[in-house]
Amino acid sequence: xxxxxxxHAALPPSLQDLILDTTEHRGQTQLSxxxxxxxxxxxxxxxxxxxxxxxxxxxxxxxxxDTLERFEVVYVLRRLGARRDQFRLHVWLGESDxxxxxxxxxxxxxxxxxxxxxxxxxxxxxxxxxxxxxxMPEDFPAFPLLxxxxxxxxxxxxxxxxxxxxxxxxxxxxxxxxxxxxxxxxHTPEYIEEVERxxxxxx
Amino acid sequence: xxxxxxxxxxxxxxxxxxxxxxxxxxNALWPMPFxxxxxxxxxxxxxxxxxxxxxxxxxxxRFSPRQADLLIVxxxxxxxxxxxxxxxxxxxxxxxxxxxxGACASCGGVFDTYTxxxxxxxxxxxxxxxxxxxxxxxxxxxxxxxxxKVVGEERIDSGKHGS
Ligand code: SF4
Numbered sequence: 001x002x003x004x005x006x007x008h009a010a011l012p013p014s015l016q017d018l019i020l021d022t023t024e025h026r027g028q029t030q031l032s033x034x035x036x037x038x039x040x041x042x043x044x045x046x047x048x049x050x051x052x053x054x055x056x057x058x059x060x061x062x063x064x065x066d067t068l069e070r071f072e073v074v075y076v077l078r079r080l081g082a083r084r085d086q087f088r089l090h091v092w093l094g095e096s097d098x099x100x101x102x103x104x105x106x107x108x109x110x111x112x113x114x115x116x117x118x119x120x121x122x123x124x125x126x127x128x129x130x131x132x133x134x135x136m137p138e139d140f141p142a143f144p145l146l147x148x149x150x151x152x153x154x155x156x157x158x159x160x161x162x163x164x165x166x167x168x169x170x171x172x173x174x175x176x177x178x179x180x181x182x183x184x185x186x187h188t189p190e191y192i193e194e195v196e197r198x199x200x201x202x203x
Numbered sequence: 204x205x206x207x208x209x210x211x212x213x214x215x216x217x218x219x220x221x222x223x224x225x226x227x228x229x230n231a232l233w234p235m236p237f238x239x240x241x242x243x244x245x246x247x248x249x250x251x252x253x254x255x256x257x258x259x260x261x262x263x264x265r266f267s268p269r270q271a272d273l274l275i276v277x278x279x280x281x282x283x284x285x286x287x288x289x290x291x292x293x294x295x296x297x298x299x300x301x302x303x304x305g306a307c308a309s310c311g312g313v314f315d316t317y318t319x320x321x322x323x324x325x326x327x328x329x330x331x332x333x334x335x336x337x338x339x340x341x342x343x344x345x346x347x348x349x350x351x352k353v354v355g356e357e358r359i360d361s362g363k364h365g366s
Pocket of ligand 1: 240241242243277278279304305306307308312335336337338
């Protein structure tokens with residue numbers, strides 16, 4: 001049915017070859033391609049097919065899974081004209097060089113999605129003019145949504161000076177050895193071991 | 204009736220400076236609400252008509268730390284917010300007291316994750332903790348009574364709190 005994959009079907013044959021596979025699940029279409037190819041596909045979708053709204057840019061980390069590459073960057077496209085539909089383009093991206101060219105020049109809304117994806121996964125969008133931290137503190141050293149980042153962090157949540165009363169004033173003390181969790185199982189050897197492992201600096 | 208009956212008709216009352224200052228302080232606490240999550244909803248309920256914290260002298264809610272002497276930390280504090288909270292605490296004039304309201308502010312609650320401070324008391328002084336998720340307004344009122352006890356035991360000549 002030609003209507004089923006409209007975005008895919010309308011591509012010229014040279015671009016059709018870049019699509020690795022097409023799936024349809026509960027009315028949601030998903031295309032996938034490899035990393036540098038996404039740019040020419042997205043240009044076609046934007047200029048030739050009228051997808052005027054980039055809903056979101058995000059990513060998936062498939063660490064430890066048997067997939068083509070470690071990352072999948074997901075673009076959700078929608079068009080709001082007479083023909084309304086929405087689909088996702090999944091772009092495989094290797095972990096050795098997690099760099100993609102930005103699509104800010106095609107959709108302005110890519111600024112935010114790319115910035116958040118950079119903040120959470122460390123993926124670099126070349127050409128994005130404002131790739132600063134978005135949700136995490138500006139000096140945060142890690143990318144927390146990577147699957148090899150521990151849930152309790154690597155000690156970042158303890159790196160604060162402590163405000164303490166000293167005589168008649170409040171002074172700041174440098175952080176020392178604070179308990180990291182007063183709740184669940186703080187004193188069990190397993191937990192202490194986990195915390196020590198997590199707080200070691202890693203590259 | 205009350206205080207007047209103790210004065211014996213002469214208009215005099217003997218007390219200590221310490222007692223009268225503490226009596227004034229503890230019955231006129233000015234809270235600074237620091238609501239960052241769901242606990243703040245219960246805090247707002249405590250401030251408003253039904254539970255009415257003004258019955259106990261703490262109704263002058265100040266949204267400027269420079270005019271407050273009781274900081275109510277109600278809600279999750281993340282690592283991006285902790286420096287802000289510390290700054291707000293340091294901006295409050297002495298003497299000052301802190302209530303840590305709810306499981307999250309007191310120990311991180313269920314959020315044992317990379318962004319969550321596991322208890323604000325690790326990084327700043329806390330006087331009274333309120334258990335619960337969220338605590339009921341009655342619990343916060345009870346915390347106010349505990350703070351009043353703490354205030355009542357202060358010695359104004361102790362050099363603490365800049366007095
Ligand atoms: S203790 Fe419960 S109610 Fe309070 S901020 Fe945490 S999750 Fe919300």
